[in-house]
Structures are given as C-alpha cells and as structure tokens.
Amino acid sequence: MSYSLEEINQLSPEDFVRTVGPIFEHSPWIAGRGEGMRPLASREKLHEALCDIVRNATAEEQLKLIRAHPDLVGRVVLTAESKGEQSAAGLTNLTADEVAAFDRYNREYQEKFGFPFVICARQNKKDAILAAFPVRLANDGATEQRTALGEIFQIALLRIQDLINP
Secondary structure, three states: OOEOHHHHHHOOHHHHHHHHHHHOOOOHHHHHHHHHHOOOOOHHHHHHHHHHHHHOOOHHHHHHHHHOOOOOOOOOOOOHHHHHHHHHOOOOOOOHHHHHHHHHHHHHHHHHHOOOOOOOHHHOOHHHHHHHHHHHHOOOHHHHHHHHHHHHHHHHHHHHHHHEOO
C-alpha cells in the first residue's frame, strides 16, 4: 500500500510505527523514536530523520539493526520487503554452484564480522553481489559496520519511496 506524505504525517503514533516500522528490517524502534518528529516536509526528510536516529543510536542498537537482516540466499523466512528485493537482484533463481558460493561467503562473513552481509540488493544483481563479498571481507570490522549501515540507509530510502507517493 502506498500513502501520501500528508497521510503519514496524520497517522496515530501506533499506526505510524506499524506503517513506517518495516522500512528498517525488524526494527520498529526506529520508527517509534521518529514518530514525534512529524510533520515531515518530504520523503527525503523522513529518510534523513530516521537515518539520524540510527546514527545516534548506541553501538549495540546499530549492531542489532544490522543483525536483523537475513543472509542473502539464506534459509530463513524473509519479510515481504526482503523477498522482493532479493528476487529483483536475481537471488531466487540460482544454480547449485551459486547457492554454494553464497553459503560459503555468508559463513565466512558472519565468522569474521559477527553479523550478516548487508547490501542493497535492489541496486545490485547477483554477479555484483558475489563480487562484493571478497572485497568487503578484506575490510576491518569498523569499516564493515559503517558500510553495512550505509547499505541499510540505501535500502530504507528505496522502501520509503515505495511507501510514500512523491
């Protein structure tokens, strides 16, 4: 369902969290902290406000947000948003070798960083995602956490654009 910005601004606090909460994977606390910032002038201002909440969150809260994301081509049940995003990237029709590569990279990445590999799947295709794994595995933990949050912000922007009419 799509809303106007005026409708988003007029939602009750509970409905705002229920509607805007899925912008950040399994992390409605972000929308909960942002609902009092209304009225917002644009989709971009909403995105900026929500990202600022994440930037100002504790390190543990940021890590919890990153960990709320599923492994790419993982075995967990995906949210509707994640399922559509992975499908758009071509991650639902993989060869056995590609699935094995994703499994191996996901495991290596999780072992090194302690959280799942996050990339904005809608802005990438499977070959680009597979190529990004070894590059990002070379990062240190702090760099990779910043990179993951940057990818989450891109995902959030696209989800806001889907949710709210221009």
